[in-house]
Amino acid sequence: MSYTSLIKFLICYAKDPNFNPCRSDPFNGSDVHQHCLNGIVCQTDVIKGAGRGPVPFFVFDQIKRVVGLKAQLIILLIICSFSLFAQGTLIDKNGTARFYSEAPVENIEAINKKAIGAIDLSNGSLAVSMLMRDFTFEKSLMQEHFNENYVESDKYPKSTFKGKILNYDPGKFNKPGSYTLKVSGDLTIHGVTNPLETEILCQVSNESISVETKFIVAVAKFKIDIPKIVFYNIAEEVEVTASFNFKTNPSK
Structure with missing residues (x-):
């Protein structure tokens, strides 16, 4: 195994x-x-x-x-x-994911502090999984509409990403420093999977490897319907940021 x-x-x-x-x-x-x-x-x-x-x-x-x-x-x-x-595999069970939507009527922002991330330092593979209901909003009504009307959290409870660091060089994670790397993989939201290529910023220290990324998600690509009555309240593209802190020495 x-x-x-x-x-x-x-x-x-x-x-x-x-x-x-x-x-x-x-x-x-x-x-x-x-x-x-x-x-x-x-x-x-x-x-x-x-x-x-x-x-x-x-x-x-x-x-x-x-x-x-x-x-x-x-x-x-x-x-x-x-x-x-x-074996080269690190896990963070308390990663953070945010999304921000800027619209003419009202901006929408939510945060998820229970994202789970894993990185395999032997080959540069990455995996992320989070429950959609773990996103919290400033307004409870927004949170209810998000789960029930848009992402349908009961039917599609999680979002995932599976990918790999391109042109991976494991030596970069053996010494402290800051590195910007490209990642390519598959992002699944609302039961729909689309390819995603983005950059990640890695901060390597003696105790941990922190990873941050930012990318844009086009809502329509994931078959998330926006009712016409609230069309001007929600942007067609959403900015997503995510961060993880992988401990290389869990005892500290």
Whole structure:
């Protein structure tokens, strides 16, 4: 089993304790049942006392006979704390995403402080996942309209990005400095996926790697309908900014 698969499981489980990789995967919604996150073996037995349905097992087939799912997760996290950085994968579960819409009648701004990001330093791969309902607005009515009328959060609960740093040079992340890099990948919003190429600013220190980016999203490309009655309240293009802080030495 690859560490990338383990990272995917931990991110999904941290966001949703009922997550089952044979049913859903915020990083890849297709072929999950067949591939089970490239190595995680899914079984349909239930741990007594765990309070969950079918759960994934891989290296802990023997452990499951004596401990519950929570204990297995603790063991996973302990292993990860010693092994993940050596494998080159870093995670930030408290990333920030903002969007800003400037319109003739009223500007709209929202922030999400629960975005999850992962970067694989061995090959420059990036992955981001966030729940649309985690965006907060200054006005509660705006937030209600955003979730119910525009992005349809119940039907399309998350937004994701999967991509890679172009012309990736892993040596840049081994020494402190500031680097502007190009990223190319797929952005999914409202159940629609479009290609995205943008720049990211990376600040590398001895303790962390911070990543910031800004790009424009055309609402129509993601099939988000704007009612004519509020057409002048919402811009056709939205400015999106995102930032993550990946700790390279979690003990500090």
